[in-house]
Amino acid sequence: MRLPPLLVLTDRSQCTGPLVDTVAAAVDGGARAVVLREKDLPEGERNCLAEELRALLAPVGGVLVRAGAGGAAAVHLAARDPFPQPRPVLVGRSCHSSDELMRARAEGCDYVMISPVFPTPSKPGYGPPLGLAGLASLAALAPPAYALGGIRPADVPGCLAAGARGIAVMGPIMRTPSIVPAYLAALEDTAA
Structure with missing residues (x-):
């Protein structure tokens, strides 16, 4: 399973309407991969939302990736989440340092x-933004990397030039x- 170069991360607290409507509009606009976060929801509600x-x-032909280690074919792990067993078909991990990247690679x-590549209010506590130079140094160590954090359309060329395979966007x-x-x-x- 290969992901497209744009990953959309969910956060219903930032939506101006219902999350499903927001994701529908993103899909209508061409998004083909969505990472369902919303880990604060009860599991049953989160399962319904996933469906x-x-x-x-x-x-x-899009793909849904579930944040967290539980039972989906495609999962996205936080930096400290345990690696799931059995191994899902697709596994990604959030990384903020070279140590975390080396772990993801070894797994x-x-x-x-x-992340965070640029300043963003949704990534507090992960240190200062990496900038493009920091992204480049980490992407060189990584499995295919997606740049996340404060990325606007104008930032895409720089992120890709720094070695990112694509971008992940939430807010x-x-x-x-x-x-x-x-x-x-x-x-x-x-x-092109």
Whole structure:
């Protein structure tokens, strides 16, 4: 299973409407991979939400990745989460340092999210932003890397030049899902 160059991370607290409507608009705009976070929800409610999002992604061949280690085919782990057994089909991990990247690599993670690249209110406590130079030094050690944290469409070329395979975006898309085509255009222009 290969992920596209744009990963959309959910955060219902940043949505201006229902999360499912926000994700539907992002998918309509071209998003094809969604990481369901919302780990504070009761498991039953989170499972129902996962089914709704899967139903949005299925007609376009998209993929739903579940944050956390439990039972999905595609999972995204926090930096300190244990590696799941049995191994899911797709495993990613959040990384903020070279030690975390080396762990992800040793575990055989399929991808990592490196953050925070730029200042962002949603990544407090992870130290100062890495900037493009920090992203480049970490991406060189990593499995395929996605840049996360404060990334705007104008930042995409720099992130890819620094070695990121793609970008992961939460806040801007949760607040304004109509921005997805701008991210996709920046990814396409940079790849061309």
